[in-house]
Amino acid sequence: xxxxxxxxxxxxxxxxxxxxxxxxxxxxxxxxxxxxxxxxxxxxxxxxxxxxxxxxxxxxxxxxxxxxxxxxxxxxxxxxxxxxxxxxxxxxxxxxxxxxxxxxxxxxxxxxxxxxxxxxxxxxxxxxxxxxxxxxxxxxxxxxxxxxxxxxxxxxxxxxxxxxxxxxxxxxxxxxxxxxxxxxxxxxxxxxxxxxxxxxxxxxxxxxxxxxxxxxxxxxxxxxxxxxxxxxxxxxxxxxxxxxxxxxxxxxxxxxxxxxxxxxxxxxxxxxxxxxxxxxxxxxxxxxxxxxxxxxxxxxxxxxxxxxxxxxxxxxxxxxxxxxxxxxxxxxxxxxxxxxxxxxxxxxxxxxxxxxxxxxxxxxxxxxxxxxxxxxxxxxxxxxxxxxxxxxxxxxxxxxxxxxxxxxxxxxxxxxxxxxxxxxxxxxxxxxxxxxxxxxxxxxxxxxxxxxxxxxxxxxxxxxxxxxxxxxxxxxxxxxxxxxxxxxxxxxxx
Amino acid sequence: xxxxxxxxxxxxxxxxxxxxxxxxxxxxxxxxxxxxxxxxxxxxxxxxxxxxxxxxxxxxxxxxxxxxxxxxxxxxxxxxxxxxxxxxxxxxxxxxxxxxxxxxxxxxxxxxxxxxxxxxxxxxxxxxxxxxxxxxxxxxxxxxxxxxxxxxxxxxxxxxxxxxxxxxxxxxxxxxxxxxxxxxxxxxxxxxxxxxxxxxxxxxxxxxxxxxxxxxxxxxxxxxxxxxxxxxxxxxxxxxxxxxxxxxxxxxxxxxxxxxxxxxxxxxxxxxxxxxxxxxxxxxxxxxxxxxxxxxxxxxxxxxxxxxxxxxxxxxxxxxxxxxxxxxxxxxxxxxxxxxxxxxxxxxxxxxxxxxxxxxxxxxxxxxxxxxxxxxxxxxxxxxxxxxxxxxxxxxxxxxxxxxxxxxxxxxxxxxxxxxxxxxxxxxxxxxxxxxxxxxxxxxxxxxxxxxxxxxxxxxxxxxxxxxxxxxxxxxxx
Numbered sequence: 001x002x003x004x005x006x007x008x009x010x011x012x013x014x015x016x017x018x019x020x021x022x023x024x025x026x027x028x029x030x031x032x033x034x035x036x037x038x039x040x041x042x043x044x045x046x047x048x049x050x051x052x053x054x055x056x057x058x059x060x061x062x063x064x065x066x067x068x069x070x071x072x073x074x075x076x077x078x079x080x081x082x083x084x085x086x087x088x089x090x091x092x093x094x095x096x097x098x099x100x101x102x103x104x105x106x107x108x109x110x111x112x113x114x115x116x117x118x119x120x121x122x123x124x125x126x127x128x129x130x131x132x133x134x135x136x137x138x139x140x141x142x143x144x145x146x147x148x149x150x151x152x153x154x155x156x157x158x159x160x161x162x163x164x165x166x167x168x169x170x171x172x173x174x175x176x177x178x179x180x181x182x183x184x185x186x187x188x189x190x191x192x193x194x195x196x197x198x199x200x201x202x203x204x205x206x207x208x209x210x211x212x213x214x215x216x217x218x219x220x221x222x223x224x225x226x227x228x229x230x231x232x233x234x235x236x237x238x239x240x241x242x243x244x245x246x247x248x249x250x251x252x253x254x255x256x257x258x259x260x261x262x263x264x265x266x267x268x269x270x271x272x273x274x275x276x277x278x279x280x281x282x283x284x285x286x287x288x289x290x291x292x293x294x295x296x297x298x299x300x301x302x303x304x305x306x307x308x309x310x311x312x313x314x315x316x317x318x319x320x321x322x323x324x325x326x327x328x329x330x331x332x333x334x335x336x337x338x339x340x341x342x343x344x345x346x347x348x349x350x351x352x353x354x355x356x357x358x359x360x361x362x363x364x365x366x367x368x369x370x371x372x373x374x375x376x377x378x379x380x381x382x383x384x385x386x387x388x389x390x391x392x393x394x395x396x397x398x399x400x401x402x403x404x405x406x407x408x409x410x411x412x413x414x415x416x417x418x419x420x421x422x423x424x425x426x427x428x429x430x431x432x433x434x435x436x437x438x439x440x441x442x443x444x445x446x447x448x449x450x451x452x453x454x455x456x457x458x459x460x461x462x463x464x465x466x467x468x469x470x471x472x473x474x475x476x477x478x479x480x481x482x483x484x485x486x487x488x489x490x491x492x493x494x
Numbered sequence: 495x496x497x498x499x500x501x502x503x504x505x506x507x508x509x510x511x512x513x514x515x516x517x518x519x520x521x522x523x524x525x526x527x528x529x530x531x532x533x534x535x536x537x538x539x540x541x542x543x544x545x546x547x548x549x550x551x552x553x554x555x556x557x558x559x560x561x562x563x564x565x566x567x568x569x570x571x572x573x574x575x576x577x578x579x580x581x582x583x584x585x586x587x588x589x590x591x592x593x594x595x596x597x598x599x600x601x602x603x604x605x606x607x608x609x610x611x612x613x614x615x616x617x618x619x620x621x622x623x624x625x626x627x628x629x630x631x632x633x634x635x636x637x638x639x640x641x642x643x644x645x646x647x648x649x650x651x652x653x654x655x656x657x658x659x660x661x662x663x664x665x666x667x668x669x670x671x672x673x674x675x676x677x678x679x680x681x682x683x684x685x686x687x688x689x690x691x692x693x694x695x696x697x698x699x700x701x702x703x704x705x706x707x708x709x710x711x712x713x714x715x716x717x718x719x720x721x722x723x724x725x726x727x728x729x730x731x732x733x734x735x736x737x738x739x740x741x742x743x744x745x746x747x748x749x750x751x752x753x754x755x756x757x758x759x760x761x762x763x764x765x766x767x768x769x770x771x772x773x774x775x776x777x778x779x780x781x782x783x784x785x786x787x788x789x790x791x792x793x794x795x796x797x798x799x800x801x802x803x804x805x806x807x808x809x810x811x812x813x814x815x816x817x818x819x820x821x822x823x824x825x826x827x828x829x830x831x832x833x834x835x836x837x838x839x840x841x842x843x844x845x846x847x848x849x850x851x852x853x854x855x856x857x858x859x860x861x862x863x864x865x866x867x868x869x870x871x872x873x874x875x876x877x878x879x880x881x882x883x884x885x886x887x888x889x890x891x892x893x894x895x896x897x898x899x900x901x902x903x904x905x906x907x908x909x910x911x912x913x914x915x916x917x918x919x920x921x922x923x924x925x926x927x928x929x930x931x932x933x934x935x936x937x938x939x940x941x942x943x944x945x946x947x948x949x950x951x952x953x954x955x956x957x958x959x960x961x962x963x964x965x966x967x968x969x970x971x972x
Contacts, residue, residue, distance in 0.1 A: 071961075072961060073961040115857075141878035151920075166921075167917060178907070185891050186894055188891075189891075
């Protein structure tokens with residue numbers, strides 16, 4: 001197949017781009033060069049990651065494109081990267097969204113363009129690296145390194161309460177992940193291995209598993225986020241610049257779901273079995289509670305932020321019912337949410353750039369002046385609601401099908417949340433798009449320009465593509481997910 | 495065997511002692527530029543001492559077996575202390591010239607205290623240990639008060655002296671109890687004597703506790719840390735840099751050797767004390783630093799926190815613990831060298847930087863400097879991919895190897911709290927809008943630039959080839 005280190009190139013290409021940008025001197029004239037350099041780097045990364053997909057062997061459940069080098073001499077730590085069906089789309093999601101983010105910040109980031117692009121490129125490197133790591137220590141290093149650029153993005157280019165939001169984001173997630181560090185070391189001590197591939201199985205005693213599971217839970221539940229650990233999310237989303245919110249909702253939340261599948265399900269099956277009721281309760285509370293909270297929001301970004309928590313609740317249900325439909329649904333829901341919520345934040349960014357407010361009351365009747373905007377916004381809104389034909393439907397449907405095998409109460413909770421999601425999204429759409437323009441300031445608002453079309457149309461296409469041809473995405477991940485389920489069932493059958 | 499009398503001058507400590515006197519005379523007889531020339535000479539002396547330590551074989555030290563010991567651990571820490579001294583002499587040179595403090599005695603004092611530290615690290619006998627501690631402390635007392643016309647410098651010197659003398663007294667009392675109950679001053683003899691018993695008698699426990707208190711004072715572990723922030727604050731910045739970088743290395747090596755050589759069989763007795771010191775230091779270091787507005791006080795509390803982590807590795811008391819301590823100490827030294835190299839070159843309105851809030855707007859006027867400070871801060875907070883993370887990582891490996899789960903969890907929690915104040919510095923540089931730009935002035939000499947560049951390089955690039963340091967530290971035996 002491919003005899004050059006494709007995965008490493010994808011991981012480190014943005015980093016090299018960042019190094020190049022570091023040496024471009026920033027002033028009024030050259031800031032455009034910086035933007036172009038960043039855009040080209042990220043586009044190049046995206047194209048390379050498409051090769052990853054095209055050359056992917058669908059019949060192989062384990063890692064492909066593996067690269068392995070000894071990293072530490074004294075312990076079994078390796079620089080070990082590769083891609084399997086689960087991480088493939090996470091990597092694609094990261095590489096797909098980053099160029100869009102850079103385009104989205106083309107005009108509205110005016111101060112410190114250089115640092116901004118550096119942060120984004122570094123962020124892309126660590127995100128891809130995290131999804132591609134097969135060594136847990138490597139995974140951990142990338143997982144925590146994500147905090148650095150994100151802290152800067154929220155803190156420097158964010159809104160009024162950016163400092164509070166950035167500290168909350170950093171410390172909350174750090175608290176979760178340091179506990180994971182302890183768990184990782186305990187795992188290493190018990191097995192002398194840090195390979196994620198090797199540890200997929202059932203290597204720990206029941207009691208150890210319970211503690212390890214809780215430590216991983218602390219980390220991923222904050223990241224994904226689950227109720228009641230979600231309070232950092234609305235702050236971070238609202239204060240972050242548009243592109244920051246896009247990456248936060250599009251990729252960083254998926255790190256939690258990805259971690260749950262890989263670590264909790266894959267490595268700690270018996271403990272997972274024990275904790276399923278807890279997860280289900282928290283997820284249903286999250287779905288219903290945050291949907292209701294979303295209904296009451298007056299800030300568009302905050303509303304979408306709370307809807308993210310609700311959607312992630314569906315993901316955790318899907319993951320922890322541990323069957324084929326559930327897991328596939330959870331993966332689809334993650335990909336779909338990555339696209340849809342990213343697109344919704346970009347849509348909010350479009351009107352925010354023009355009017356500099358995110359208050360729902362300020363808007364109304366946008367369809368009169370911005371018909372094209374109203375159309376794309378509708379596609380994403382419906383994707384978020386889960387209308388058949390959009391990506392959201394596939395994920396929610398599969399999760400609900402899977403959940404029936406577990407318990408119909410869970411289904412009722414999840415379905416109730418889905419209905420609520422239709423309520424708050426349609427209500428939001430009605431308030432800002434429909435009606436006649438009552439606010440005079442909106443009288444000469446312009447419809448989306450070419451740059452915004454370039455950003456939004458690919459997202460709209462992929463949302464519909466995902467809804468119509470789900471197998472395009474489900475086929476590559478199916479065997480990898482089956483492997484995890486088989487391991488899980490063997491471990492719990494004892 | 496010592497068959498050639500000339501060889502005696504190539505024992506690193508003897509060489510350093512003689513050369514320190516030479517430096518003193520050299521400075522005395524120079525008419526012009528005495529400070530600068532003596533500093534340069536001191537750097538060369540230290541460099542040659544490193545060479546000697548590196549090539550030092552056991553036979554050279556055989557004659558002093560009862561007083562000093564010889565092992566790879568000792569050599570590693572000696573080299574670390576020497577490197578730290580070299581770096582701090584180089585980075586402080588311009589600062590001293592800038593504040594017109596041109597006493598050539600300063601590098602000589604650094605040399606003498608480094609000599610004391612080398613002897614401390616190597617000491618294998620209660621008496622030599624005490625004398626070595628006194629040699630390094632007396633030099634440091636004078637160094638803290640070297641700016642004679644400044645009240646704060648004199649105050650910090652006196653404070654350091656009084657508390658240091660008190661702790662030395664306590665230490666000495668502990669020594670006398672240990673000597674009284676074991677009948678020996680030599681570490682090996684004490685260890686041999688104690689191996690006959692299953693538990694320590696009351697007198698020895700008292701002795702042990704007193705020595706621990708004295709040593710805790712030297713490493714500034716909570717609750718014996720009170721002198722640290724005040725002395726750091728009062729002393730001239732470059733002296734503070736020396737305090738932060740070098741004596742900690744020696745004191746940590748000493749506390750390791752004292753616990754693991756004569757009292758290695760009485761783990762339970764001393765580990766309780768160290769456990770408490772460790773937890774208290776981590777948390778107090780983390781929480782007290784939050785409220786500081788003075789960068790030197792903040793670094794003082796940060797160093798107290800770091801000592802807490804190093805003591806975790808001591809509680810673990812296994813080979814991984816020794817490895818972790820040496821990696822942590824190395825990273826601690828590198829990070830402190832880097833931050834002080836920057837602080838000693840930053841001027842706000844022609845005054846050297848003291849207040850953290852003066853860093854405001856640094857990211858606009860000196861983007862490279864503020865990026866460096868951010869990297870150092872993140873590294874100190876233990877955020878990967880920087881070197882500070884690996885120090886903490888190895889400490890926790892050692893702790894979990896010994897099944898110290900609660901201690902590890904407390905350790906990581908304290909590290910989250912301490913992340914707050916490190917982030918605060920980044921926040922001040924990057925997030926706060928500054929109205930007055932261009933008042934911060936960064937001027938660094940070529941030599942300090944090299945030191946800064948090297949240490950930043952190590953902080954950032956350690957991740958790419960960790961094995962070099964880790965293999966060395968894995969081979970250390972106490």
